[in-house]
Amino acid sequence: MNTIKYISLALIAACSFTACAQNTGNTKNVRELSLAKAYESKFLIGTALNSEQIEGSDTSALKVVKTQFNSIVAENCMKPEVVQPNQGKFDFALADKLVQLAADNNAFMVGHTLVWHSQTSDWMFHDADGKLTTRDTLIQRMKTHIQTVVSRYKGKVKGWDVVNEAVLDEGGLRKSLWHQIVGPDFIELAFQFAHEADPNAELYYNDYNMYLPAKRAEVVKLVKRLQEKGIRIDAVGMQAHYGLGADYFEEIENSINTFASLGIKVMVTELDVSVLPFPSEELTAEVSTSYANKPEYNPYTNGLPDDLETELGDYYAKLFKIYNRHSDHISRITFWGVNDAQTWRNYWPINGRTDYPLLFNRENEPKPAYAAVMRLAY
Template identity: 55%
Template sequence: MNKEKGLIYKSFIFCLVVFSLGCKVAKNDSRELTLKEAFKDKFFIGTALNTGQITGSDTATIRVIKAHFNSIVAENIMKSGLIQPQQGNFRFDLADQFVAFGEQNKMHIHGHTLIWHSQAPRWFFTDEQGKNVSPEVLTQRMKDHISTVVGRYKGRVHSWDVVNEAIQDDGSWRKSKFYEILGEDFVKLAFQFAREADPKAVLYYNDYNMETPKKREGVVAMVKNLQKQGVQVDGIGMQGHVSLKHPTIEEFEKSILAYSDLKVKVSITEMDVNVLPTTWGNVGAEVSASFEYQQKINPYTNGLPDSVATAFNERYLSLFKLFTKHQDKIERVTVWGVNDKQSWLNGWPVRGRTNYPLLFDRNNQPKPVVKSIIQIARQQ
């Protein structure tokens, strides 16, 4: 072989090696890509943390959180009844650990929730005789609570659910204690107090069944009224508590567009897919709902049949295709828990069931749909 042919041959072999290595790296990248990496240029991928994860005792699940998620929200420990169980007695230990975890791992940190009728302490609404307090007293208590909590984490918690679940499915106002004492103004006051406590935080209204047409109309009307009064609402949280068939993708999309038209951010805030049968219709995420255990509504104690697993995969894929389609409108998609064992749906609205609503199984292994979701992100 002459010198010229030898150089051509060596160049050819070099190109083959480079091409082969390139294919191998690309293949490895595809296999090892995590959810947060796949969606890094689209929106945050978040999850809710429980006490074991916040305190560091659940090390196996923490590894999943660090690998796949870049946004966190506390499932319970920042709700008013837990963070201020008695007036003036704030318990910040777990909340401090939660925020520190997010900071140490350079995550987007979301606070949940400042004003919510459920899991609120009774003292919030009553005087020493057990009677409703005056509007002035409740207003001051709201201000004290919001100012203290948001002020403590000013510049550290990036966004807050300021008000949670104030509108009914029919579009009317929920007749909560907040509404009973203050009327519609309790929402305006809550946003004003939060804005004063941290002007740079992103402030959300959050609710379930946000795809329901009447509820959508009610929320849009509420936000428009606030905007007319000069109250800035930065985002709408659509709790993604869905089942295999409800709601339709079409209604979900209509709501994303309707809320986005308000010139606010949209987030999917509490996503899970309930695979178990129901006998009570759609109750959304109404935590007060409770039904008696029946074996027929807990049919998958030994795992999902193939047909249900397929439906589960298709449901998640259709939702993530929708979210990716509207990535310019969505700030965050957060699943409500890390693995199936820890999901609240094992105990609500019926205790003692075995549900499979999340992206990771009871052994913290990613379900097959995770790889498919990552492929959706790579394609769009």
């Protein structure tokens, strides 16, 4: 594929980082070909790391991480079922390595996530007989989990996704086991426990489809409840799992404005843009969603056509134009993965597909979408 035709900044997506730097005299624009440096006056640029990257075996991806990103988050290794698979049995092996990797790269470390209805072991919600545990017991288990994890990384993890995906798309709170057993105040308790464990850490609420008006209104109520009770909340994380052709741009901007008006930061989290057809008219990021794999849902196994490369770049450009307009309120933009080989969109909502939703391809080379984003930094 000839990507040069898409590039106006020093052949960004057509050659290696080093070669590009050597082949242009426009050093102001190239800025060592780093997303982080290009946007350093606006917001942090982050990425999520998987176990191979954290362990150090994926050295090619780690070179991209070191060059391109100044914020790091765990894709999975800090989720409750990984950190505490059995009651009282904590496993910090990967999380420790991730936190050290962030420190070695002077990256802003984000912890993901403390309280979530998914990827939390069953023991958290049940007693020895398999029955739902009591409110008091679950609160104590939550407190122990949060304070053990947060205190371990006190001063190292700079911000935490305290509660993840507790609001329904149509408004109202998700009737998760957290809500069913504890009640709606489980959210307040989670933020309170996290703040007690590290008073200096930033605390976030994180969710998908935050452009939906009903969901946005519910999150506003959530934030105001915390604020009125004097409970710390620093930011709302707007997950950004989008797809080509999905025109949410106006409502995305409305949500940024609305959340910023609450006096908190806005963060764009889990950013990726699928190029594959979604098997439902309702686009979601609900992890329990699953569909059978059919050829019509996996059309680009041998590579992405040039016209879709262009379309993907245009979509990212529309997003970053919005982000740039609101850079005084947005503190971080985090891509959900380093490259297309890593992305969860290869196995969700259909396992075994070949997707291309990120800025770097399977060989960790920058794509035309990378150039589209870089152009908007200047």
